[in-house]
Amino acid sequence: MIAAGCDVGSLTTKAVILNNARLLGHALVRSSFNPEKSASEVMEKALASARLTFADIGFCVGTGYGRERIGFVKKTVSEISCHAKGAHFLQPSIRTIIDIGGQDCKAMRLDARGEIVKFITNDKCASGTGRFLEVMAKLLGLELDELGSISGRAAHPINLASTCTVWAQAEVIMHLNEGMPKADLAAGINEAMAARVAILARSVGIEKDVCMTGGVAKNSGVVAAMEKQLGVPMRRLRVDPQLMGALGAAVFARERIGVN
Amino acid sequence: MFVAGCDVGSLSAKAVIMKDGSIVASHVMFARPEPGESARAVMDEALKKAGLSMGEIACCVGTGYGRNSIPFAQSVESEIACHGKAAQWLNPEVRMVIDIGGQDAKAIRIDGAGKVVRYAYNDRCASGTGRFLEIMAGAMGIDIEAMGDISSRAKNPVSLSNQCVVFAETEIISLINAGRELPDIVGGLHRALSHRVASLARSIELEIGITMTGGVAKNRGMFEALQEALGVNLIRIDTDPQIIGAVGAALMARQAAAAGE
Numbered sequence: 001m002i003a004a005g006c007d008v009g010s011l012t013t014k015a016v017i018l019n020n021a022r023l024l025g026h027a028l029v030r031s032s033f034n035p036e037k038s039a040s041e042v043m044e045k046a047l048a049s050a051r052l053t054f055a056d057i058g059f060c061v062g063t064g065y066g067r068e069r070i071g072f073v074k075k076t077v078s079e080i081s082c083h084a085k086g087a088h089f090l091q092p093s094i095r096t097i098i099d100i101g102g103q104d105c106k107a108m109r110l111d112a113r114g115e116i117v118k119f120i121t122n123d124k125c126a127s128g129t130g131r132f133l134e135v136m137a138k139l140l141g142l143e144l145d146e147l148g149s150i151s152g153r154a155a156h157p158i159n160l161a162s163t164c165t166v167w168a169q170a171e172v173i174m175h176l177n178e179g180m181p182k183a184d185l186a187a188g189i190n191e192a193m194a195a196r197v198a199i200l201a202r203s204v205g206i207e208k209d210v211c212m213t214g215g216v217a218k219n220s221g222v223v224a225a226m227e228k229q230l231g232v233p234m235r236r237l238r239v240d241p242q243l244m245g246a247l248g249a250a251v252f253a254r255e256r257i258g259v260n
Numbered sequence: 261m262f263v264a265g266c267d268v269g270s271l272s273a274k275a276v277i278m279k280d281g282s283i284v285a286s287h288v289m290f291a292r293p294e295p296g297e298s299a300r301a302v303m304d305e306a307l308k309k310a311g312l313s314m315g316e317i318a319c320c321v322g323t324g325y326g327r328n329s330i331p332f333a334q335s336v337e338s339e340i341a342c343h344g345k346a347a348q349w350l351n352p353e354v355r356m357v358i359d360i361g362g363q364d365a366k367a368i369r370i371d372g373a374g375k376v377v378r379y380a381y382n383d384r385c386a387s388g389t390g391r392f393l394e395i396m397a398g399a400m401g402i403d404i405e406a407m408g409d410i411s412s413r414a415k416n417p418v419s420l421s422n423q424c425v426v427f428a429e430t431e432i433i434s435l436i437n438a439g440r441e442l443p444d445i446v447g448g449l450h451r452a453l454s455h456r457v458a459s460l461a462r463s464i465e466l467e468i469g470i471t472m473t474g475g476v477a478k479n480r481g482m483f484e485a486l487q488e489a490l491g492v493n494l495i496r497i498d499t500d501p502q503i504i505g506a507v508g509a510a511l512m513a514r515q516a517a518a519a520g521e
Binding site: 103124132 | 424
């Protein structure tokens with residue numbers, strides 16, 4: 001029986017197709033102003049990658065910011081539950097998840113069964129969310145994923161004094177005008193991001209194993225900075241961390257099929 | 261005897277010249293990249309208006325963000341002390357000053373002599389400072405100076421769901437795209453900033469006799485929105501609210517000069 005999960009986020013929409021425990025297909029598209037359209041588009045792509053059609057889906061669960069607007073789902077689940085579900089499914093030893101999305105950041109702690117014990121969200125302040133990196137990447141004239149790759153070449157990472165995205169932007173402009181290398185700026189930006197997220201993560205209590213999910217987890221600079229900040233290794237998962245919400249939704253869908 | 265005060269802020273520089281307890285001349289200009297240069301330029305303009313030269317100033321006190329770069333200041337004072345001092349001097353009933361600047365906001369409680377009793381300060385988060393309005397004006401393509409007039413035509417001000425400048429900017433753009441009227445959006449922005457500043461003021465407990473200083477106080481929409489958010493009428497000071505810090509510095513200079521004689 002085919003289970004599907006669809007995660008409509010603020011910036012990207014993701015879909016995962018599962019057959020029992022096997023990942024058959026997945027897709028990621030940029031979210032449009034119309035969540036319903038983005039959801040259909042990404043699901044069609046994921047189905048195509050698995051050589052399936054909509055009729056093959058036994059059950060589909062929706063999640064993410066735009067989850068109530070997905071036409072084809074039978075059930076919706078919060079992103080927090082889905083990230084926990086997905087990470088626990090891939091790696092049952094995970095106890096702490098740090099999920100950095102395009103417009104928010106969440107930290108959650110799980111028990112041995114994968115149940116959420118404690119969680120905290122920041123969606124009030126852009127600093128410490130993917131938006132911070134997006135603003136900074138634009139300022140440096142880099143693609144979002146380049147922020148991670150070039151930061152590895154930094155000789156002297158800058159130290160950003162401001163937490164606020166607006167003030168940090170002014171600091172980065174000042175350093176740019178001084179001719180500071182972009183690698184040093186990128187490394188400082190990743191450090192600032194990690195410092196902000198670490199405060200949130202510590203407030204739920206860090207328990208090993210720890211992993212990062214969401215699009216920002218693909219930024220190697222932020223992941224390394226998080227490891228340094230928290231003093232624990234970030235467990236790498238075998239599936240793209242950006243797909244974790246959609247994967248968790250598909251696992252929920254699989255459970256529903258099992259019940260029926 | 262002539263004394264002067266010079267306030268070098270993040271966005272603007274202000275200079276005030278006083279003689280025997282009255283303001284003789286003042287000048288406001290955009291800050292230049294180098295604070296010392298801003299100070300020199302704004303003071304030169306104020307001196308020109310007063311028909312004086314620097315040599316005739318018995319004492320000058322500097323204040324503001326760039327106060328330590330003012331070459332001609334004999335001493336420096338914090339903006340908080342200067343705003344408190346000047347507000348009380350301009351209106352003896354003032355016991356609380358709410359100062360919204362380009363990059364910070366302050367709530368200051370003073371005693372009957374203009375001495376600071378308690379204060380709260382935000383320069384950590386751009387939301388809750390003048391920068392909030394500056395960025396939003398930019399996003400809407402309107403002149404920040406026009407915001408007060410625009411909001412006076414608001415019928416049904418929008419309620420913003422985001423506090424963060426970055427998120428609110430996106431929200432504003434979608435409100436414009438959704439066809440909301442400009443005055444209603446601007447009115448909503450004034451409300452949002454006022455609520456933020458009002459909670460800063462409440463953190464040190466409100467005192468009867470509140471006035472508003474700083475460049476943002478020139479925006480009448482903000483003045484009214486802050487009155488509404490605080491639930492009290494604010495004291496209006498006739499002097500340009502943007503030069504209050506420099507007035508305070510000049511009053512400090514007068515004290516220093518009198519003590520030195």
